Amino acid sequence: DQQVKQNSPSLSVQEGRISILNCDYTNSMFDYFLWYKKYPAEGPTFLISISSIKDKNEDGRFTVFLNKSAKHLSLHIVPSQPGDSAVYFCAASRGSNTGKLIFGQGTTLQVKP
Amino acid sequence: DSGVTQTPKHLITATGQRVTLRCSPRSGDLSVYWYQQSLDQGLQFLIQYYNGEERAKGNILERFSAQQFPDLHSELNLSSLELGDSALYFCASGPTGSNQPQHFGDGTRLSIL
Numbered sequence: 001d002q003q004v005k006q007n008s009p010s011l012s013v014q015e016g017r018i019s020i021l022n023c024d025y026t027n028s029m030f031d032y033f034l035w036y037k038k039y040p041a042e043g044p045t046f047l048i049s050i051s052s053i054k055d056k057n058e059d060g061r062f063t064v065f066l067n068k069s070a071k072h073l074s075l076h077i078v079p080s081q082p083g084d085s086a087v088y089f090c091a092a093s094r095g096s097n098t099g100k101l102i103f104g105q106g107t108t109l110q111v112k113p
Numbered sequence: 114d115s116g117v118t119q120t121p122k123h124l125i126t127a128t129g130q131r132v133t134l135r136c137s138p139r140s141g142d143l144s145v146y147w148y149q150q151s152l153d154q155g156l157q158f159l160i161q162y163y164n165g166e167e168r169a170k171g172n173i174l175e176r177f178s179a180q181q182f183p184d185l186h187s188e189l190n191l192s193s194l195e196l197g198d199s200a201l202y203f204c205a206s207g208p209t210g211s212n213q214p215q216h217f218g219d220g221t222r223l224s225i226l
Contacts, residue, residue, distance in 0.1 A: 004155075032212045043115060043203055043217035044156070051212060089155060099207055100146060100169050101215060103155040 003027045004092050006104035014112055019077040021107050023090035026071065030092040034101065035064060035075045038087045047088075048075070080111045116140065119204050119218035127226050131192040134221045138185055138206030144168070145187040146215055147179055150201040162187055191223070199225045 005024045013019045021035075031052040036044035050057040050064045050073070057064050063076045077084055087108050091101040116139035124132055138145050143164045148156040158171035162181035173179075176194075181187040191198060201222050205215035 034214055036217075041219070043117070043119075043205075043219045045115070046214040046216060049212075049214055091156075093212070099144065099213065099215065100158045100161055100171065101148075101156070101205075102158065103148075105153075105155045 002105075003030075004090060004102045004104040006088075006090060006107050008107050009105070010108040010110070012110045012112060013080050015082055016079045019075075019080045019084065019109055019111065021075040021077075021088050021090075021109065023073045023075075023104050024071060025073075025092050027092070027094070027102075028071070029094045030102075032093045033064070033066060033073050034091045034093075035062075036089045036091060037084075038089060038106070044089060077109075080109075082111050082113050085109055085111050115216040115218065117204060117206050117216055117218035119202075119221050121221060122219065123222050123224070125224045125226060126194060128194055128196060130194050131190065132194065132223065134189040134191070134202050134204075134223075136187045136189070136204030136206075136218060138187070138204075139216055142206035142208055142216075143185065144207045144215075145181055145185070146205040146207065147173075147187070147189050148203045148205065148217075150203065150220075151197075152200075156203060159189070194225050196225050199223055 034049040035047040038044045087106045118137040147159040159173045161169040203220045205217045207215040
């Protein structure tokens, strides 16, 4: 049972345009959502997060939107840069004191110069 | 640099053998998490330790075990290795409490021949 899904394995955008990465979840108990970026041969790097009490969180070029009714979150990158080319994972956790993360399968973003 | 250190970076061994993966968390983080990433898969939560005690368990095989020492570093022990255990093993650390991002090491790539 995959509780967090990223249905697009890959995405290609032109430099300067917007990248939109999507993530769906099934467990309504999730209350904290995160996006990580991963380059080859490196560990995931934390990008941005959002609590379920919010519907938007912004940090520089990165904005995460949460639609609880649709159980959907998205990551917007504006403007996209070639250095953003990486695998992006969304993750979720439940309101407990463990903090364990449930990850999606990842979306490979390619930003073309 | 996430501040999380994992050793070794690569490990090659044979079926039936036992290996130990090591993780040093970020300074001040009490929680250590272990995740497994098999080929083309998302990260799967294995186990969490908090201040020396097991806090949460995922789908960790009985052949695998972990511990966290008084200096907060953690070790993941994998025994009776099988070909299917070949994967990337990531360690993450996080502060106390939920709704806080975890920060990942660069992983140990385990190859079983």
